[in-house]
Amino acid sequence: MLTTVAAGRVFDYSHCIGMYSQSGQGFWTPQDFVLGKNGRVYVLSRGVEQLGQRVSKISLDHEFQGQFGSFGGEDGRFIWPRSIDVDQDGRVYVSDEFTNRISVFDAEGAFRFNWGRFGTDDGLLSGPSGIAFDSQDDLWVVDSLNHRVQRFAKTGGFKSNFGQQGTEDGSFEMPWGLCIDRNDDIYVADWGNNRVQKFSPDGKLLVKFEGTSNGLGSLKGPSGVAVDSEGDVYVTDWGNHRVQIYDADGRYITTLVGDAQEPSPWTQTYINANPEMIKARRRADMEPEWRFRRPVAVNVDADDRIVVLESYRHRLQIYNKLKDYQEHSLNL
């Protein structure tokens, strides 16, 4: 459905951006993105093996503005990049699950410094994945293989942490992505426990987002989470190839499954250059192409536009949360 109406909300599909590319315009197995200043979007590609790792600079209206970073263990390079965020000065931070580092770049992509090293003690990292800044400009890091969340000054000084491995409330099993709302509460995609948990900054569990006993709102390997201005929570349900939406109290609202029936301009250019492809696409059932495949990260912008990143399809799909939607008046 291009327009999804549920529980007094309306989610209206807008457009998509992206395509596969090893370099340049496009992404390769992207893992995360951040909505930066002045309409700039940074998209983090993980690539595969020794190719494709980079940060792409784009706008949500299809402008490709360049890229930085590449494969490698040296400063400014990535091996298994996973998450990206920007601080209040506009600097760009990237986590790398393999090198256990947080790399810092200026807004245009010039490498500044990095911090982080492997270990299990406070402030050390094992497989750092999701990262997000709070209102104090402290960086929260999902320390995935240590099954906890840690807070750092943005230059790397350790401040606090919470969580441990387990299935009970407040524990984690290989947590993945996270987000922080305007109250500085922390939402953690608890991947191995098929739930999202919301915590206060001091680590007190506030709300859980997960399936009910009858399966409603269930999650399988959630990867990312975002909150809109009204407190609704969006979870990329990576293992089920969908986005689950809950209200602030954890009640399930509805599901988005992907609606990219029109290719993005980048994609369309590629298709137009291949007459055989046009021919094949006219014969095939194209629905699998519309739908989310491995949605891995989600963000909501200031206008409550919901932006979903698909790892497998190398693409962003954008939905508007309509506030002025009127039901059609004629009985059609």
Place this chain on the structure above:
Amino acid sequence: MPTKQDIALIAHLMRRAGFSEPRADLVARADKGYEAVVEELLHPEDQPPIDEELMYRILPGYEGALGPPISQADWMFRMVNTQRPLEEKIALFWHQMFATSNSKVDNPPEIGRQIAMFREYGLGKYGELLVELAKSPAMIFWLDNHGNHDGSINENWGRELLELFSLGVGNYTEDDIKSAARAFTGWTIAPKIPRNPLGRFFWNFEYKPEDHDDEEKTFLGHTGNLNGEDIMGIIVDQPASPRFLARHLYRFFVADEPDVSSWSSTPPNDPAAIEILVDAYNESHGDIRAILRVLFNSDFFKTSQFARVKSPAELIVGTVRMAGNYEGFRPGFNNLALECAWQGQELLNPPSVEGWHTGAAWIDAGALMRRVNFAAGVLGDISHPGVRAIVDRVQLQPNNSAQTMVAVCLDSIGPLQVSDTTLKELLSHALKGGELAWNTPEEISSSEDRVSKLLALIAASKDYQFA
């Protein structure tokens, strides 16, 4: 406590039914007893599978990969890290027998899906596997069955099904090929979403009744309105089927044999063994697990140690499993896949529908150099945990003689049986340095270096090339 002979027999079993393993794993298996280990291997479903969700979380580019080396890397990861070694080995067996190549299919993940089908059906009933094979979109495209229509048949699939996949030359007629082709009209692929720029899309089998030849056909003496399933049912009951399959199984799991193309004129090296496998097929109605149970427990198998040249996949996977340098998730499985291709076995891309030529054909001057350099490079690197364990074992020996070092190293890589010539060379090399010493940091460093060089030398020997 298992004897040295027990461990050697288990090592032989693992090289064939799986891949080479570190000595500690072999000892643990030998503790259970040979027949129990055979049963464990025959029931992979009792062991945990590769966690694909975890794999694709950490290695997301492997899923629906766009380039062949990445899908090959996906398989390499599984072979190296599986706890179900026979599941991967039987997939490798069927990939050799039902060779489907990316050179034409041009969709490595789709061939990967065929490999996954081999994992699922590969130890079951032969007839069911053949039906699944006929439905494999990669196979349909590879052998042109999507161009096989009612009234306008394409014989490619029907011909190869009989010649290379089931009966062998001389056991069918040209008319049987035509009838088989007619029976498989309408077995096709649904219109495909083209790859790029949004990644790969899997293909789907589609049966189109309006394109199926519904008329009467005669196939291997059976007449009726035959469909694809009927053809497979007739094939598996032919006396030639078990004989053909037995020879494939013998060649892959027991000892090198001539290539398939010569089987109609060249008798098997061990006709009695083939008869035993044929009997197992007939008694079990083509149950692959039952046939392999007979094979692995037979005397002809147990006495076939080092009678096969390792395929590149066996050499590479076995070597890194022993060295432990590719355990778990890490970058670089594509390098193993590329190495396999450079040694002459590009997974998912066999050279023809006949599969790879095996045995001595794996070895030419270029391939041998790569095999030696690879194995020596891995097993001579003391930073790898498996190699470190061998060095530690040498250090723990009650005497520090060069002879002991050679014996322990050979026992740890295999145990490897070497020829008198090789043993003489190894001892000659080892004796030059005299006894090992482990008292000072300098002595330890020197002794570790000598052990690692000896391991590299063993890995470079002719004897290491055999499974």
